[in-house]
Amino acid sequence: MKTIKLIFSRISFYFLSNKLIFIMFLLGGIVCSTSFIYFYGNQLSTKKSEVSTDSSYYTYTLKFDEPTSYYEIKNSSLLNSEIIEDVMAVHYLLLDDLPKEFNKNNYIDYYLRVCTQINNKHKLFSKMGRSEFYDEEIKNGKNVIILPNCDDIFSLAQGDTVTLSGREYEVIGVNTFIDNFYIPSNTFDKCGYSIDEITIYTTERMSRTENSQFIANLHAEFPQSDLIESPSESYKAADSYFIGDFFLIMCEFIISALSFMFLIKFLIDKSNLENIIYLIVGATKRKLFLILILENIIISGIIGIISIAIHLITYNQFFVYFNVYEGLQYSIMDYIIIFISIIILSCITAIPFIISCLKNSIIINKNKYN
Known part of the structure; x- marks a missing residue:
């Protein structure tokens, strides 16, 4: 003192x-x-x-050990909560599923997938033509498709048709991803595609605590899956x-x-x-x-x-x-x-x-x- x-x-x-x-x-x-x-x-x-505001803080990707059904993802209570903007369902394509325009020798360079936005809310970016589906196309399950941005489709134009998994689709645009075909959600369901992977987009970014809790909820909802992308990686990097x-x-x-x-x-x-x-x-x-x-x-x-x-x-x-x-x-x-x-x-x-x-x-x- x-x-x-x-x-x-x-x-x-x-x-x-x-x-x-x-x-x-x-x-x-x-x-x-x-x-x-x-x-x-x-x-x-x-x-x-x-x-x-980086997109990595709003994105979660789950890869399933065994393919799951469109119905299970569509009706998941967790994925229908208010914080979820959209869910992209992904089906991995086989070599025989690809359109004839694609060079089969180049397939190893592209891990091609057919995708759908279940809520049709997450914005895609367009390389050519449209990057979204009209409500009527979604409701009626129209055979329309947005192509990936890779060299093999440069010869295709808006309005052309391509065959994917034995179905003909009208080309309405090209997105900026090199490996994603996009079709309307009801078309995806009608085709009977199983889901190998989902990407979840949230309406707002979560805090570290909220992020940890949401990941725990995802594991509880989908125990037979691996989380391959989440905001946790960005937080760890920071x-x-x-x-x-x-x-x-x-x-x-x-x-x-x-x-x-x-x-x-x-x-x-x-x-x-x-x-x-x-x-x-x-x-x-x-x-x-x-x-x-x-x-x-x-x-x-x-x-x-x-x-x-x-x-x-x-x-x-x-x-x-x-x-x-x-x-x-x-x-x-x-x-x-x-x-x-x-x-x-x-x-x-x-x-x-x-x-x-x-x-x-x-x-x-x-x-x-x-």
Whole structure:
């Protein structure tokens, strides 16, 4: 307790003896710490992953050990929940199923599949012609087809016919995938295609917790399947960059802090006579070093609290407009990590300045101030 009182009295001395320098130091620390908060949110991959709109955060793919029926997928309660935008059912094609226009020698280059969007809501991208089916085509199970974007179909045009699995289809367009034929959902059902794989598209991205729960529900609903794609891979990839990203942000903070840390050295020098007295009356350099470090912890802690308060209070009115990613939010845990980091990094930055103040012997310091 006495040490803490001593430290606060020294900080009070810094302020009273050099108000301008002390205020400049505080302002420099607040600017530096506020920048650290900004980069923490906008540069860390783990934070960016929380608001990324990449399609990988909305997509789950299941591969079945044994083919399942269209009816089972269509009537799954889990896949009919509000969070599901669409389900793409996939049937793997055999060599004999392919249209005559396809070069059988090239089949190994394309893992061709016939697909259908069960809810017809997920948007496809068009290379040529249409990339969606009309309601009438879906309802009546019309034999219309959207072709994959591969070299073998370049000779085909909209309105031509192709034969797939023994059925003739009218070509209405070409999609951007190189291996997917698309037909209406009722046509897929009428053909009696089994389902080897499904890709699930969600209406909104799930948090890490929600993602884990949804995956558990998928495994419970379809135990004889393997999850081959999910947002978990994207979250893991973001986590793998955390150390590198955080190290870069720490370096940015330290470099910024060094630009005004000479001010605290000036203040410490001003109290050097007091430091010499401590040494003369028996305090060790280790004890004095501890006092100076505790001073820095308290000052940087005050700066951290002020910076976090400024960021928290003005975030929606000011800082949100400078975010690289829309919807970026800071949690309580984020602010705790930031606060601790500011203190630790401030101490690391201050150590060289503190050591320089303690490097002289007691006799040299005593002669200096005689």
